[in-house]
Amino acid sequence: MxxxxxxxxxxxxxxxxxxxxxxxxxxxxxxxxxxxxxxxxxxxxxxxxxxxxxxxxxxxxxxxxxxxxxxxxxxxxxxxxxxxxxxxxxxxxxxxxxxxxxxxxxxxxxxxxxxxxxxxxxxxxxVATGLMYNTKIFAEKGWAPPTSWNDLKDLKYQNKLVIPPINNTYGLHALLMLARMNGGSESNVDAGFKIFKDEINPNVLAYEPSPGKMTELFQSGQAVLAVWGSGRVQSFANTGFPVDFVYPKEGAATxxxxxxxxxxxxxxxxxxxxxxxxxxxxxxxxxxxxxxxxxxxxxxxxxxxxxxxxPIGERAAKLYTPDWSIMNDKREEWTKRWNREVER
Known part of the structure; x- marks a missing residue:
């Protein structure tokens, strides 16, 4: 470089x-x-x-x-x-x-x-890492707003879900939160990998790190649900596009x-x-x-x-703050595993 x-x-x-x-x-x-x-x-x-x-x-x-x-x-x-x-x-x-x-x-x-x-x-x-959804399309289809990280597995979102890869903080947070919900931790994210590989992958339109491409996929109607940060979603909503941010009931990541x-x-x-x-x-x-x-x-x-x-007040108080001293040591290993098992 x-x-x-x-x-x-x-x-x-x-x-x-x-x-x-x-x-x-x-x-x-x-x-x-x-x-x-x-x-x-x-x-x-x-x-x-x-x-x-x-x-x-x-x-x-x-x-x-x-x-x-x-x-x-x-x-x-x-x-x-x-x-x-x-x-x-x-x-x-x-x-x-x-x-x-x-x-x-x-x-x-x-x-x-x-x-x-x-x-x-x-x-x-x-900033909080949680879920972004298209409020207009959800209303038109009669879908309830997402409430959980488990909603990423719902087959009605097949080929309509966008998640950043785990070399991006938002994607890494999603992997960690799914692992924690299933008995894992920063030291053991095996459960998160299994869920992504077996249950979330069928819904994924793209593992997209670019903010510009993320918004394009929503604007074109190809994507309706995503993992993203509260700041990015607020900026997108400020343009007038019908999106909202969800703090999953299991917790959003800091x-x-x-x-x-x-x-x-x-x-x-x-x-x-x-x-x-x-x-x-x-x-x-x-x-x-x-x-x-x-x-x-x-x-x-x-x-x-x-x-x-x-994340202000009560929302901020409920955020989960990851242990980066563990995750930074594991990140390269996890990224290679992600490219091998998930984003192929």
Missing amino acids: KPFSLLTAVGIAALAALPSDVSAQQKTLYVAGYGGSFEKTIRDEVIPAFEQANGVKVEYVAGNSTDTLAKLQAQKGNQQIDVVIVDDGPMYQAIQLGFCAKVEGVPADLYDAARFKDDRAVGTGL LLTAACPIAKPNASPLASSFIQKLLDPKIQLVLLKDYGYGPVLKSLAVPPELGKMA
């Missing part, structure tokens, strides 16, 4: 021309994070004010969490990224690999779920979006400043409104009209 191939020629030249005292004089801050509607929100609501306040140019490089982690690995010893925004699983890996520096200025009223050891990262939004400043010589203090901006109460409410993220600040009052799908 070529190191950070998405940097523009201008950006590379700017990096090369930086003086030795980068922390005081750096004029470009490189931020790698999610694409799609999240990228639009960051570009519209965060970057312009941050650039103006700090006299800096922010270059945003979009990619999913595993792609961003791969960039960090490819650039080891010569990091060009200043801030990464990724899912909690890859973030734990980034910390373990030594890529993350300490976040300065972490708020005192942060939820415990949003804290990382030694403040090497910080949660910026709380997905924490997180940010960290990258550890490197002469790192810019603006990296922590950018992360602090993501934790600003105003931006937390923007992320809730535009993207369905549950706020990570305990003191933040949420207007009733916001957060219809987000």
Whole structure:
């Protein structure tokens, strides 16, 4: 993989021309994070004010969490990224690999779920992994809304179900939750594999990791039920498309979006400043409104009209938080098994 191939020629030249005292004089801050509607929100609501306040140019490089982690690995010893925004699983890996520096200025009223050891990262939004369904088609067919992870096995959804693969956090959460419902755990997901292979596969139209293709399959009417995150579903619903999010009765899984400043010589203090901006109460409410993220600040009052799908209050309290220290060690093994047994 070529190191950070998405940097523009201008950006590379700017990096090369930086003086030795980068922390005081750096004029470009490189931020790698999610694409799609999240990228639009960051570009519209965060970057312009941050650039103006700090006299800096922010270059945003979009990619999913595993792609961003791969960039960090490819650039080891010569990091060009200043801030990464990724899912909690890859973030734990980034910390373990030594890529993350300490976040300065972490708020005192942060939820415990949003804290990382030694403040090497910080949660910026709380998402639930559950079910998305097309409310219009369900109503037309007289189907009751889904309520359980077991609904993924219902044959009336044959070739109408979409699930991300397990190299995507949403798909991995589905595997884990089905395993837990059947006597398994993070250490033993055999039951989840068996259910996917024998009972869910007949319903699957696609194991689709791309958010854009996920929405296309719903817009075309090919898919009517999916495993997805509350933030993604809220963003899709904000476009006017008839979808809703379901917290399965057995529990939804916690997905924490997180940010960290990258550890490197002469790192810019603006990296922590950018992360602090993501934790600003105003931006937390923007992320809730535009993207369905549950706020990570305990003191933040949420207007009733916001957060219809987000994990807030009682919904947040009932979320299951996976043990990533176990899952990250198993993930490569599970992915090979998934490709061999399930997604063939």
